[in-house]
Amino acid sequence: MIEKTEYRLNQIFTATLNLTGKVGIAGLKMSDIAKEAKIASGTLYIYFKSKEELLNALYYKLQRESAPAIVDTISHLPINIQLYKMWHIALKRLVEDNMRIIFLEQFLISPLISDTNKNLDIKFKNYLKELLDKGKKENLIKDIDSQMLISLIIGFIRTYSTYLVNEKESILTDDLVDKSFALCWQAIEK
Amino acid sequence: MIEKTEYRLNQIFTATLNLTGKVGIAGLKMSDIAKEAKIASGTLYIYFKSKEELLNALYYKLQRESAPAIVDTISHLPINIQLYKMWHIALKRLVEDNMRIIFLEQFLISPLISDTNKNLDIKFKNYLKELLDKGKKENLIKDIDSQMLISLIIGFIRTYSTYLVNEKESILTDDLVDKSFALCWQAIEK
DNA sequence: TCAAAACATGAATAAATATTCATATTTTTA
DNA sequence: TAAAAATATGAATATTTATTCATGTTTTGA
Numbered sequence: 518m519i520e521k522t523e524y525r526l527n528q529i530f531t532a533t534l535n536l537t538g539k540v541g542i543a544g545l546k547m548s549d550i551a552k553e554a555k556i557a558s559g560t561l562y563i564y565f566k567s568k569e570e571l572l573n574a575l576y577y578k579l580q581r582e583s584a585p586a587i588v589d590t591i592s593h594l595p596i597n598i599q600l601y602k603m604w605h606i607a608l609k610r611l612v613e614d615n616m617r618i619i620f621l622e623q624f625l626i627s628p629l630i631s632d633t634n635k636n637l638d639i640k641f642k643n644y645l646k647e648l649l650d651k652g653k654k655e656n657l658i659k660d661i662d663s664q665m666l667i668s669l670i671i672g673f674i675r676t677y678s679t680y681l682v683n684e685k686e687s688i689l690t691d692d693l694v695d696k697s698f699a700l701c702w703q704a705i706e707k
Numbered sequence: 708m709i710e711k712t713e714y715r716l717n718q719i720f721t722a723t724l725n726l727t728g729k730v731g732i733a734g735l736k737m738s739d740i741a742k743e744a745k746i747a748s749g750t751l752y753i754y755f756k757s758k759e760e761l762l763n764a765l766y767y768k769l770q771r772e773s774a775p776a777i778v779d780t781i782s783h784l785p786i787n788i789q790l791y792k793m794w795h796i797a798l799k800r801l802v803e804d805n806m807r808i809i810f811l812e813q814f815l816i817s818p819l820i821s822d823t824n825k826n827l828d829i830k831f832k833n834y835l836k837e838l839l840d841k842g843k844k845e846n847l848i849k850d851i852d853s854q855m856l857i858s859l860i861i862g863f864i865r866t867y868s869t870y871l872v873n874e875k876e877s878i879l880t881d882d883l884v885d886k887s888f889a890l891c892w893q894a895i896e897k
Numbered sequence: 898t899c900a901a902a903a904c905a906t907g908a909a910t911a912a913a914t915a916t917t918c919a920t921a922t923t924t925t926t927a
Numbered sequence: 928t929a930a931a932a933a934t935a936t937g938a939a940t941a942t943t944t945a946t947t948c949a950t951g952t953t954t955t956g957a
Binding site: 715746747748749750753 | 903904905906907908
């Protein structure tokens with residue numbers, strides 16, 4: 518039954534992300550993942566051949582779900598709007614589930630990552646680079662090395678979402694999304 | 708003999724950082740650290756009681772060497788100069804040795820970190836917050852939530868240094884330091 | 898110069914953790 | 928509804944990796 522399998526996979530992935538948020542990839546144990554997912558450790562091996570396969574599957578899924586997924590639906594819009602939409606979705610999603618960043622960042626350089634998954638990472642950065650280059654041509658964006666701009670954008674959003682998640686009190690309101698984007702946009706606009 | 712001990716500790720720490728850059732904290736093995744440091748694995752246990760102790764000692768050392776170390780020598784200067792000096796030192800050091808960031812970030816949430824080391828992390832962020840608050844009072848800096856500003860600064864410098872290190876060709880010239888700081892300063896100045 | 902102390906080695910052992918598998922339970926199908 | 932198939936269990940086993948220790952080497956100090 519597909520729904521059940523999907524439910525289980527979800528259970529396992531959620532448990533893995535939660536644990537990664539607490540103990541990092543270094544601290545991930547199959548037995549703990551099973552406990553967190555409320556299943557027996559043997560059950561994990563019905564769904565994944567090994568720990569390595571489990572983590573690679575999760576990495577793949579997260580990459581596919583992140584910002585690149587909406588690229589096609591917004592590529593006809595003006596650049597600052599595209600950036601705003603991406604910012605909004607990315608920040609909301611990252612705050613909802615900050616474990617994603619931790620998992621993605623740590624797994625990217627872990628010894629378990631597969632070659633296929635390594636390449637996924639590069640695609641989104643290319644999209645962003647093209648978007649910024651276009652913005653420069655249209656005189657909307659500072660004529661500065663794209664990598665510097667990308668570092669500012671990605672570094673800011675990652676660090677800010679991590680902060681928001683770590684502070685139990687703070688909730689991500691639309692106001693905060695808008696203010697943080699304004700700060701980002703002011704930094705890069707011409 | 709103190710010099711020799713220091714030399715060995717350095718050897719071990721350097722090896723650990725290099726390996727962390729390659730395989731993350733998740734991939735660190737004592738045997739590999741020993742191999743990378745060109746010593747026998749048993750030798751590690753002459754200098755450290757355990758892996759846990761080794762990693763905590765390294766974390767402590769890195770924290771103490773990073774930006775906070777220069778705080779006292781510059782605190783009398785104007786705010787934008789203080790920030791520029793910190794930016795310069797931090798970016799140079801991070802690029803020289805990007806493994807530091809990876810190690811610091813990953814170890815901070817690993818299960819091996821001690822409580823003492825966890826607290827170290829908080830100190831620098833407090834210093835930066837105070838500096839920014841002062842800047843706001845002096846009307847130099849945008850009157851925006853400090854955490855948002857800090858996220859932009861720290862996120863940008865971390866991500867940019869990581870980028871510089873990963874691109875074999877690119878070298879961190881003074882010009883790049885100045886340009887990146889300019890971008891950062893424009894983003895936060897009033 | 899030589900014995901004692903300190904330091905270093907890496908194979909052997911212990912500890913931690915991934916994985917298997919005999920058994921039990923649930924779901925599917927005819 | 929009952930047998931077959933699929934799914935689940937967790938103690939037992941295999942594997943990986945940290946740590947020890949008997950032995951060898953270098954350094955120190957009288």
